[in-house]
Amino acid sequence: MISYHFNETDNIKKYLIELEAIKIVFDKAKILPQYEEKIRRESILKSSIYSAKIEGITVDHQNETKIEITNLVKAYNYVYLSNLPQSLSIDLIRHLHSLSMANISSQAGKFRQESWAIFDQSGNIFHLAPPFFEVPKLIDEYLQYLQSLDCHSVIKSAIAQFIFEKIHPFADGNGRTGRLISAYLLRQNNYHLCGILPFEEYTDNHRQLYYYALEPSADMTEFIEYFIKSLVKTGQKILPQLDHPTTTTSLLPRRQEILDIITDHPNCSFNFLARRFSGVNVKTLHYDLKKLIDQSLITKLGITRGALYNRS
Numbered sequence: 001m002i003s004y005h006f007n008e009t010d011n012i013k014k015y016l017i018e019l020e021a022i023k024i025v026f027d028k029a030k031i032l033p034q035y036e037e038k039i040r041r042e043s044i045l046k047s048s049i050y051s052a053k054i055e056g057i058t059v060d061h062q063n064e065t066k067i068e069i070t071n072l073v074k075a076y077n078y079v080y081l082s083n084l085p086q087s088l089s090i091d092l093i094r095h096l097h098s099l100s101m102a103n104i105s106s107q108a109g110k111f112r113q114e115s116w117a118i119f120d121q122s123g124n125i126f127h128l129a130p131p132f133f134e135v136p137k138l139i140d141e142y143l144q145y146l147q148s149l150d151c152h153s154v155i156k157s158a159i160a161q162f163i164f165e166k167i168h169p170f171a172d173g174n175g176r177t178g179r180l181i182s183a184y185l186l187r188q189n190n191y192h193l194c195g196i197l198p199f200e201e202y203t204d205n206h207r208q209l210y211y212y213a214l215e216p217s218a219d220m221t222e223f224i225e226y227f228i229k230s231l232v233k234t235g236q237k238i239l240p241q242l243d244h245p246t247t248t249t250s251l252l253p254r255r256q257e258i259l260d261i262i263t264d265h266p267n268c269s270f271n272f273l274a275r276r277f278s279g280v281n282v283k284t285l286h287y288d289l290k291k292l293i294d295q296s297l298i299t300k301l302g303i304t305r306g307a308l309y310n311r312s
Contacts, residue, residue, distance in 0.1 A: 004145075004163060006155075006220040015228040016152060019191070022235035026193050029242045034253035036194065039241055041276075043196040044080065047183070048072035050200035051176050054207065067103055072176065075099035079183045080195035088146065088160070088184065090139055093169075096180045101173040111135045112171040127216045129168035138167045153189035157182045158227035162220050179203075182227070191231070196238055202230040254280070255288050259311070262298055267308040 031039075052068045078084075078099060085092055098109035112135065118127040130138055142163055149156050164178040179200060186192040203210045206226075213223040251259065254277070261276060262268045270289075277285055289309065292298045301308045 003218045004159070004220055005218060006159070006224055008151075008155075009221060009225060011225050012155070012221075012228060015225070015232050016154065018232045019154065019228060019235065022232065022239060023191065023193065025239055026235075026242065031242055032253075036196070038253070038257050039238075040080070040195045043198045043238075044073060044076045045069075046198035047076050047179075047200045050198065050204040051179050053204045054179075054200065054210070055175055071100050071102050071104065074102075075176075075180055076183065076195075079180055080187055080192060084184065084187070086188075088143060088181065090136075090143070092184070093139065093177065093181065096184070097170055097173055097177045100176045100180065101170075105172055107171050108173075111139075111169050114171070116168055116171065118168070127166070127168070129166075135167065135169045139169055142167060153185065154191055154228055154231065155224055157185040157189075157191070158224040159220055160185055161227065162214065162223045165214055166216070186231075193235065193238070197231060197234055199227075199230045199234045202234050206230075252288075255292060258285075258288055259292060259297055262309050263311045266310050267301075268310070269306065269308055271305075273309075 048069050049072075051072055052066075055068075057066070057068050075096060079096070094109045101108035112132050114132055116129040116132070117125045118129070145163070146156060146160055149159065151159075161178040161182045164181055165174060168174050170177065183192060186197070187195070191197075209226055213226040258273060258277075261273065265272065270285075273289075274280075274282060274285060289298070289300070293300055296312050298309050299312050301310065
């Protein structure tokens with residue numbers, strides 16, 4: 001771990017200042033609780049979808065019930081909304097991997113027991129991971145190293161992901177788990193903006209830069225710059241959403257959200273809506289839809305279970 005190093009460049013300093021400004025604006029914003037919950041739910045879904053897409057999993061909002069997405073939604077909800085341990089540990093890392101790889105890999109939560117390499121698109125070895133028998137020792141050193149770092153907590157979040165990817169402790173799911181570790185550390189230091197900072201979307205849209213910054217090297221500077229920039233750009237995109245929402249005809253918050261979803265997703269099925277509101281009774285959701293139809297805000301096409309809803 002001693003060989004890893006970085007320089008606190010002017011770009012890093014600039015991005016940290018910009019991130020602090022975003023955090024101040026967020027902390028002072030007076031957001032309606034139900035609206036903050038709506039943004040957070042959408043952000044966690046985005047984090048899950050884009051984290052899966054980074055791994056090459058084809059997914060969009062119409063097939064978000066894919067097991068990879070379902071697992072990641074649970075994992076991000078755990079990271080952002082649960083009472084978490086105060087410090088990162090081997091057990092927590094295993095648990096994050098278990099959540100993201102449940103029913104996908106029989107090795108969920110277990111360190112790999114074989115040699116592993118990462119290949120580029122041409123089939124050449126991009127990174128040869130350390131021998132599997134060294135993984136427990138390396139993870140222990142990794143945790144000690146993170147604890148000993150004397151730097152900004154956001155920089156530590158970037159370093160945690162960078163080194164974790166180099167150790168590559170699991171046979172599969174390391175990228176997903178590494179991003180969850182970063183999210184955990186951001187939350188621990190209150191830089192996650194209450195779970196509404198889906199930085200994974202920026203990474204999916206800038207994959208080449210992401211892979212370039214993660215190239216095998218002991219110099220972490222490039223990745224730290226990239227990581228903090230992804231937070232800043234995501235934060236700048238999120239801030240305009242924090243204004244009080246414009247409601248339609250004084251709708252109840254859940255009905256307003258249903259209307260927004262149908263507006264964003266034409267030909268929306270009931271099953272699609274039910275997945276978004278998994279904690280809402282099906283009869284209650286049908287009643288909400290009926291009220292929106294009665295107010296001529298949406299239209300229903302069909303009368304069977306395959307009925308579709310659209311904005312009027």
